[in-house]
Amino acid sequence: MFSDNQIERYSRHILLKQLGTTGQQKLCDGRVLIVGAGGLGSPAALYCAAAGVGTIGIIDYDRVELSNLQRQIIHAEGDIGRLKAESAADSIRAINADVCVQAYTEKFAVENARLIVREYDFVIDGTDNFGSKFLVNDACVHEGKPFSHAGVLQFSGQTLTVVPGKSACYRCVFEDLPPKDAVPSCSQAGVLSSVVGILGSIQATEALKYLAQIGELLTDCILTFDALSMEFRKITVRRNPECLACGSNGKWPLLYGDHCN
């Protein structure tokens, strides 16, 4: 049952025919884990909090730096030097005191990945390196947890939603980590501030749709976005029966290079 305050807070959701109070209740009962409190994780966490997702977990072991503020909108100038997970948790609480926030200040690693993922209904991959992205994929696949992948670089991004056992996983499409230094990172090649906002907002949208059980998820399809031409494209992808994560001989863990998130 919602209080008068909650009915007012979520009134624009409740007005939506496909969502209503039933859908809002599902959001309030939902648990979303956000891996990385950076450019993608910031908008994803803020929208999940505003939307009333009941429990939000956020894992990041890094600290806020001045160069993060150009795009990591969950942190402010006063947060420089603080642990990102704690800074993000405070911002979430400031937006919506109803949300239960779990801040993990450790590294998302092989040792803890599956234990943490297991506690949630949906995972948002807001990491910034290939090792972490494959680790999120493999942990979610082996725990049977749906998740949203996204990657950004310069003026473009891509995103894909994975429902383990049902749709293509990140490893079905990309198989394994690219050779070291084959693809530059945002810290090497830069990224336009709002591009991470667009991709992170799409990820939050997928989480909300999944929790409320509405619409169609972005599965078996990679959505790419180019800000300079303002073009969105969808590329169909398929499950790989030989996939090292979700195939019949899927393994855990695999190798993740010298990753950090």
Ligand SMILES: [Zn+2]
């Ligand atoms: Zn796969």
